[in-house]
Amino acid sequence: MPTARFQIGDTVMGRWPGSNLYYEVKVLSYDNKTRLYTVIYKDGTELELKESDITSLTVFKQGVTRSRSRSRSRSPGRPRRSRSRSPARTPRRSSSRTTDVHKEKLKEALEVRLTPVSMTHENNSNSKHEKKEENNTANTASTITEEKTETESENQAGGRYNLRRRKDQGDGKTVELEQKTETETLLRTKPPTASAIKTTDLEFGGRVGVFFLMFLLPVAVLALLILCGQKDASLQSFPLELPALESLWDCQVFGIVLLWLLFQAVLSLLPVGKLVEGMPLKNGKTLKYRINGFYALLLTAVAVGVAMYQEVDLSYIHAHFLQFYTSALLIVTLLSIYLFIRSRWASEDELAPGGNSGYIIYDFFMGRELNPRIKNLDIKFFCEMRPGLMGWVLINFVMLQAEMKHQNLENPSPAMLLVNIFQLLWVVDGFWHEEKLLTMMDIVYDGFGFMLTFGDLAFVPFTFTCQAYYLVSHPNELSAFWIITLIIMNGVGYYIFRKANSQKFAFRKNPSDPAVSHLKTIPTATGESLIVSGLWGWVRHPNYLGDIIMGLAWSLPCGFNHLIPYFYLIYLITLLVHRNARDEHQCRKKYGSAWDEYCKAVPFRIFPGIY
Numbered sequence: 260m261p262t263a264r265f266q267i268g269d270t271v272m273g274r275w276p277g278s279n280l281y282y283e284v285k286v287l288s289y290d291n292k293t294r295l296y297t298v299i300y301k302d303g304t305e306l307e308l309k310e311s312d313i314t315s316l317t318v319f320k321q322g323v324t325r326s327r328s329r330s331r332s333r334s335p336g337r338p339r340r341s342r343s344r345s346p347a348r349t350p351r352r353s354s355s356r357t358t359d360v361h362k363e364k365l366k367e368a369l370e371v372r373l374t375p376v377s378m379t380h381e382n383n384s385n386s387k388h389e390k391k392e393e394n395n396t397a398n399t400a401s402t403i404t405e406e407k408t409e410t411e412s413e414n415q416a417g418g419r420y421n422l423r424r425r426k427d428q429g430d431g432k433t434v435e436l437e438q439k440t441e442t443e444t445l446l447r448t449k450p451p452t453a454s455a456i457k458t459t460d461l462e463f464g465g466r467v468g469v470f471f472l473m474f475l476l477p478v479a480v481l482a483l484l485i486l487c488g489q490k491d492a493s494l495q496s497f498p499l500e501l502p503a504l505e506s507l508w509d510c511q512v513f514g515i516v517l518l519w520l521l522f523q524a525v526l527s528l529l530p531v532g533k534l535v536e537g538m539p540l541k542n543g544k545t546l547k548y549r550i551n552g553f554y555a556l557l558l559t560a561v562a563v564g565v566a567m568y569q570e571v572d573l574s575y576i577h578a579h580f581l582q583f584y585t586s587a588l589l590i591v592t593l594l595s596i597y598l599f600i601r602s603r604w605a606s607e608d609e610l611a612p613g614g615n616s617g618y619i620i621y622d623f624f625m626g627r628e629l630n631p632r633i634k635n636l637d638i639k640f641f642c643e644m645r646p647g648l649m650g651w652v653l654i655n656f657v658m659l660q661a662e663m664k665h666q667n668l669e670n671p672s673p674a675m676l677l678v679n680i681f682q683l684l685w686v687v688d689g690f691w692h693e694e695k696l697l698t699m700m701d702i703v704y705d706g707f708g709f710m711l712t713f714g715d716l717a718f719v720p721f722t723f724t725c726q727a728y729y730l731v732s733h734p735n736e737l738s739a740f741w742i743i744t745l746i747i748m749n750g751v752g753y754y755i756f757r758k759a760n761s762q763k764f765a766f767r768k769n770p771s772d773p774a775v776s777h778l779k780t781i782p783t784a785t786g787e788s789l790i791v792s793g794l795w796g797w798v799r800h801p802n803y804l805g806d807i808i809m810g811l812a813w814s815l816p817c818g819f820n821h822l823i824p825y826f827y828l829i830y831l832i833t834l835l836v837h838r839n840a841r842d843e844h845q846c847r848k849k850y851g852s853a854w855d856e857y858c859k860a861v862p863f864r865i866f867p868g869i870y
């Protein structure tokens with residue numbers, strides 16, 4: 260029976276995950292099962308830490324004294340780089356919403372944040388450098404302190420492009436930092452992952468929930484496709500035209516799906532487009548990603564054009580749609596099994612915080628490994644957008660042609676055109692901003708298991724196309740008024756979606772960027788601020804709202820006769836409401852009281868007027 264070394268209520272020094280920085284924390288509880296301590300930082304941030312990441316105040320002070328004197332004697336003449344902190348880390352601008360109470364809290368938070376002392380643990384053989392921070396918070400919360408850093412970081416950014424934000428030098432100019440310090444790594448790291456190797460918070464209803472989801476999802480998509488292709492697409496008519504089992508499989512179709520994946524994989528490896536560094540991993544390292552999705556989309560369009568010129572019959576895809584889906588499903592299953600097996604050889608650093616509960620079913624579904632790679636091919640990054648999104652626009656185009664063929668039209672219907680154009684715009688936008696995917700929770704936090712594999716390779720191409728598929732056999736006339744209304748609706752949704760995402764990305768990259776420097780912010784103890792004005796001051800997830808408005812504009816062209824074309828909208832709202840809850844949970848853990856303050860200032864989650 261393990262006993263806790265530290266007692267509830269003890270004030271100790273806790274290591275900030277992924278770094279050598281220690282902060283004063285209070286022990287809140289100890290879990291005998293997981294052997295994790297829940298500790299609270301002075302700003303209210305709660306974390307779970309392992310015993311090895313906690314040290315008593317006395318031992319810590321002795322360690323620091325030793326470490327400092329060693330550091331001084333070892334490198335007497337080493338030049339020190341001096342720089343100021345980024346305004347996103349400390350509040351250079353003071354927000355007008357930042358109340359006195361908050362300033363007090365902030366000062367307290369800063370005192371916590373700025374007191375960490377980096378300690379080279381005797382037992383920490385991985386430590387590459389020793390660092391000393393001397394900070395002064397005496398003035399006010401808006402005072403930027405000098406940080407003296409010695410670093411022997413091997414993680415040079417070199418001349419490569421990278422996602423790390425620019426640092427304000429204090430003289431108004433911004434410069435791209437060339438050296439990555441450990442502090443920086445820490446601050447760019449997503450929600451702390453101290454207990455990454457053991458997932459304790461089970462999502463989606465835990466083992467039982469994911470077990471059912473794993474069977475329900477594929478069957479639900481199959482049912483949707485069957486209904487969509489039927490003349491009568493009403494839900495009541497579902498059991499009428501069930502296809503024979505053997506009609507769901509075709510080896511040639513399977514071969515085409517494999518070829519498609521291979522073609523996209525080759526395109527993704529082409530040495531065109533910039534090389535970007537992803538977010539720092541737990542071990543402080545970063546992975547490189549080739550950003551060439553937009554070029555790949557253009558090349559795919561050329562390939563489809565050539566195929567059409569060669570009179571390849573694209574309507575084959577429409578005629579064998581169910582078989583394409585079952586082939587994709589088989590690939591998803593095989594890939595998930597491969598991913599699960601290979602994760603056994605992944606090191607602790609390579610595991611995802613969310614998919615390592617120890618329960619096989621759960622971990623298989625959520626994904627154990629964070630960034631599985633085969634040589635240069637990052638399987639998750641590749642799957643997340645390439646085959647699915649490209650497949651989506653290709654299938655939409657196929658449906659457009661199928662509609663003309665089936666309904667004897669000379670031109671596609673306005674409804675079909677709108678669906679194709681709206682969705683193409685979204686996909687093009689996605690590839691244009693492909694690099695931003697690297698900061699999203701799917702890449703930074705989620706493992707790659709059945710859920711994402713299925714989502715990326717089966718769910719996206721076969722359900723996001725359901726409006727176009729539906730329109731092939733369910734024509735819907737649109738008046739000029741409706742056409743204009745839908746164009747405006749999609750435009751408004753897109754504007755909100757794009758502006759919110761770009762604003763947040765620009766702000767995280769460089770808060771003093773003129774495009775975002777006017778925004779009011781709430782500072783947090785991690786050093787990153789939260790935007791509290793503009794779109795992000797209207798609702799807490801304006802980007803989700805924009806996406807949902809677009810989703811509505813994509814479904815409405817199909818009319819009101821059936822629920823089927825609204826499947827995407829229902830999925831999107833469900834996913835984003837759940838995603839919002841997940842994200843807020845992480846943000847509360849990460850930002851503590853500052854997050855609560857943000858929620859007070861911006862009470863609505865996604866929809867204005869709805870808490």
Ligand SMILES: NC(=O)C1=CN([C@@H]2O[C@H](COP(=O)(O)OP(=O)(O)OC[C@H]3O[C@@H](n4cnc5c(N)ncnc54)[C@H](OP(=O)(O)O)[C@@H]3O)[C@@H](O)[C@H]2O)C=CC1
Pocket residue numbers: 449450699700701756760763766767787788789790791795799800802803804806831834835838842845846
């Ligand atoms: N159509 C589809 O199937 C799907 C579409 N999407 C779309 O993808 C886009 C990205 O969504 P998603 O990845 O969920 O994440 P978000 O872009 O919503 O990012 C959430 C993160 O933003 C940061 N943040 C939150 N509030 C603020 C604030 N006020 N100021 C500054 N930063 C803040 C936090 O990260 P931190 O502070 O750590 O930087 C938080 O974790 C959305 O537009 C969404 O609609 C997403 C999923 C599915």
Ligand SMILES: CC(C)=CCC[C@@H](C)[C@H]1CC=C2C3=C(CC[C@@]21C)[C@@]1(C)CC[C@H](O)C(C)(C)[C@@H]1CC3
Pocket residue numbers: 476643644685688689690696699701710711713714715718719
């Ligand atoms: C039912 C089920 C298993 C769902 C899995 C969810 C996935 C389909 C989606 C989760 C997040 C996604 C994102 C995109 C596609 C859908 C999935 C994978 C996205 C890459 C599409 C392009 C956008 O521009 C985007 C980058 C904002 C977006 C990110 C999230």
